[in-house]
Amino acid sequence: MDMSEKGLIITAAPHLRDRVATPRIMQVVFIALMPAALCGVYFFGPWAAINLVVGVASAVLWEYAIQKIWKFDITISDGSAALTGLLVALTLPPAVEPWVTALACLIAIGPGKIVFGGLGYNIFNPALIGRTFAALSWPSVLSAGYVAADGITAWKRGFDVVASATPLGLLKTGEIGATSLSRFYGPLFFGNVGGSLGETSAIALLIGALFLLFAGIITLRIPLVYLLTTAGLAMLFNQDPIFHLLSGGLILGAFFMATDYVTSPIKPAGQIVYAVGLGIFTFMIRMFGSYPEGVAFSILLMNCFVPLIERFGAQKRFGEVRNRA
Amino acid sequence: MRDFIRYGAILTVICVISGVSLAFVYSKTSVIIEARQAKEAMKAMAVVLPSATDFEPIPAIELSAASGGAQGVVEAYLGKAAGSTVGAIVKVESAGYGGMITMLVGMDTQGVCQGMQVISQSETPGLGANVKEEPFYGQFAGKKGVLSLVKEGGQIDGISGATISSKGAVAGVNKALNIAKALLGM
Amino acid sequence: MSAFKEFKKGLWAESPTFAMLIGMCPAMISSTAVSNAVGMGLAATFVLVFSNLFISALRNMIPDKIRIPCFIVVIATFVTIVDLSMAAYLPDLHRILGVFVPLIVVNCIILARAEAFAYKNGVVDSIADGLGMGLGFTLAVIILAIIREPIATGKILYAKDFGFEGIKLIPAKFAAALVDKPVGGFMTLGFVLASINGITSRSKKAKQASAACAAKEV
Structure with missing residues (x-):
């Protein structure tokens, strides 16, 4: 019996991609994000639901359209486009006008993924490319999309929204102090606080992250080092470390985006360097940058360094003589 | 040594020609530029x-x-x-x-x-x-x-x-x- | 005839922006709006033609060892002339292009043409080369600007100096500010280059295929 008939493909090392398992991994991550997505929908009202649907649907549609026009293989069935769309919606403000979500998905799928050659070849996290493009292109539309997390009241209001600042935004504008922010712990933990659609509820994200850990999709190394670095720097700069851990997109980014197989290092030592870099950039942008939140930027920045990180400590190929250049 | 002097002389000649032509252009344009800057400053002040x-x-x-x-x-x-x-x-x-x-x-x-x-x-x-x-x-x-x-x-x-x-x-x-x-x- | 060939190559086949990928910094800043692209392109063309003319004319007098300082002095002279004239007669354009006009001095297109062409060729050919390269740069930045300006600002052909308010293409609300930044410029350049490569490789393939057919028939 021919090997290829059984779906076995034998190639030379390194074995980076696993086509067969890709749809399953995407499904598991998608499911793991559901608690956070549902929390967002509950707290932020109908606009959040619309944005989630628009994100997932438009990402799949864009991928289909682009691949159809350029006569590429259509890969929407691997589920990565749907996941990208979900992540874009989760990282954008809950009540942002849906055209922003749709265009952010176009940028995520097109320039973020397909131009590099599709899934597995992209340098940057596609969802964050889309989100960052939107954040830098339509800043006023995005800032109007941050609304109060009122739960049932938000649903009763329907499509009318009440604008609300994010805790990190308040910290940046100096409206709240840097220490003893314990009154925010509860809201930040459960999610009834202003912020992006999927980032506000720490408990929902952690449930999803636990699910991913037990399913064996991610390891703890990158998220843990990332969180510890950020918390450590917060203590060093006399900030409230728990506040910094719970606020913004740190948990979402650490567990669901920094662990992306394609755009993070493979070797353990490299993963630690990568995660420390993430923590430093995130905290520095929060402290000294002109934006309140730095998770998206820091993941994109560290994505650039992944090839460089991978080169350090690369194993000697058999018979290779090191260049003494 | 002779080369040294020759190079210096050539560079000097080029720089002098350049300087003279720039001085000419500057004398023609500086009046307009200053007048315009003053006018712009006046315009902003007239607005406030x-x-x-x-x-x-x-x-x-x-x-x-x-x-x-x-x-x-x-x-x-x-x-x-x-x-x-x-x-x-x-x-x-x-x-x-x-x-x-x-x-x-x-x-x-x-x-x-x-x-x-x-x-x-x-x-x-x-x-x-x-x-x-x-x-x-x-x-x-x-x-x-x-x-x-x-x-x-x-x-x-x-x-x-x-x-x-x-x-x-x-x-x-x-x-x-x-x-x-x-x-x-x- | 050869002068015309030198002129033509810079427009597209050896376009400084699309083929040689040099002079990226001025290309990014000036392609934010069509009017800026025209202004920057013509300013660079002016400098390029005259620097090529003078360097070619003086090429037998300029010793090899000090050629670079000589080039820079000649280029800087013309850049300063452009800068001063622009400040005097086109102040709004001057304000937008700002520091990039003096920086034409270090626009590598100009030094590259001085070094690679004008220093080795006759005056007529050098002028043709400078004109072709300059207009090639202008054409390239105009193409980039035609794409970037409407996406970044919602309107096209906005030119305050000439009292032209621009044509509205999309509502200002949808305008993506990032395209106005160098990031957006490089993304646009990437897409334009990809399209050019796609079209040329397709037409080359078609040519090869028809050539192969013809060969078979023979």
Whole structure:
């Protein structure tokens, strides 16, 4: 019996991609994000639901359209486009006008993924490319999309929204102090606080992250080092470390985006360097940058360094003589 | 050694020709450039103090006495019309979100703000940078007294999502109005 | 005839922006609006033509060892002339292009043409080369600007100096500010290059296929 008939493909090392398992991994991550997505929908009202649907649907549609026009293989069935769309919606403000979500998905799928050659070849996290493009292109539309997390009241209001600042935004504008922010712990933990659609509820994200850990999709190394670095720097700069851990997109980014197989290092030592870099950039942008939140930027920045990180400590190929250049 | 002198001589000749031609162009254009710059400065001042036709710079010593040691005061002018003083213009810097916001503020002799223009700023594009747009700066004309943002119970609508930039601009205007009052002896 | 060939190559086949990928910094800043692109392109063309003319004319007098300082002095002279004239007669354009006009001095297109062409060729050919390269640069930045300006600002052909308010294409609300930044410029350049490569490789393939067919028939 021919090997290829059984779906076995034998190639030379390194074995980076696993086509067969890709749809399953995407499904598991998608499911793991559901608690956070549902929390967002509950707290932020109908606009959040619309944005989630628009994100997932438009990402799949864009991928289909682009691949159809350029006569590429259509890969929407691997589920990565749907996941990208979900992540874009989760990282954008809950009540942002849906055209922003749709265009952010176009940028995520097109320039973020397909131009590099599709899934597995992209340098940057596609969802964050889309989100960052939107954040830098339509800043006023995005800032109007941050609304109060009122739960049932938000649903009763329907499509009318009440604008609300994010805790990190308040910290940046100096409206709240840097220490003893314990009154925010509860809201930040459960999610009834202003912020992006999927980032506000720490408990929902952690449930999803636990699910991913037990399913064996991610390891703890990158998220843990990332969180510890950020918390450590917060203590060093006399900030409230728990506040910094719970606020913004740190948990979402650490567990669901920094662990992306394609755009993070493979070797353990490299993963630690990568995660420390993430923590430093995130905290520095929060402290000294002109934006309140730095998770998206820091993941994109560290994505650039992944090839460089991978080169350090690369194993000697058999018979290779090191260049003494 | 001979090469050395030859190279030097060639470079010198080229530089002299270049210098002479530049001096010629400069003499032709500098008049126009200066006139234009002066006109532009006048235009900005006329916007913030429309009643004045003439602007008289205030000496630095007098200005620093009037500002009472306040930081970020750049320059000031007295606005005149038909020989009498109709108001004062103060150029100040105030800390915004991304750096200093430099603005020109005009006030008449009644202590009413006549207008504000942002000369330079480095605020976030699309958010804080809107301090230089008409909906924001247009609010200052006709206001009197110590100004503050609506959300602090004042008269100026801040830019949503850019509280620090709005506050910085308002603080700058207040500073400028105070100095203008001192300059006009009010 | 050869002068015409030198002129033509710079427009497209050896376009400094699309084929040689040099002078990226001025290309990014000036392609934010069509009017800026025209202004910057013509300013660079002016400098390029005259620097090529003078360097070619003086090429036998300029010793090899000090050629670079000589090039720079000649280029800087013309850049300063452009800068001063622009400040005097086109102040709004001058304000937008700002520091990039003096920086034409270090625009590598100009030094590259001085070094690679004008220093080795005759005056007529050098002028043709400078004109072709300059207009090639202008054409390239105009193409980039035609794409970037409407996406970044919602309107096209906005030119304050000539009292032209621009044509509205999309509502200002949808305008993507990032395209106005160098990031957006490089993304646009990437897409334009990809399209050019796609079209040329397709037409080359078609040519090869028809050539193969013809060969078979013979």
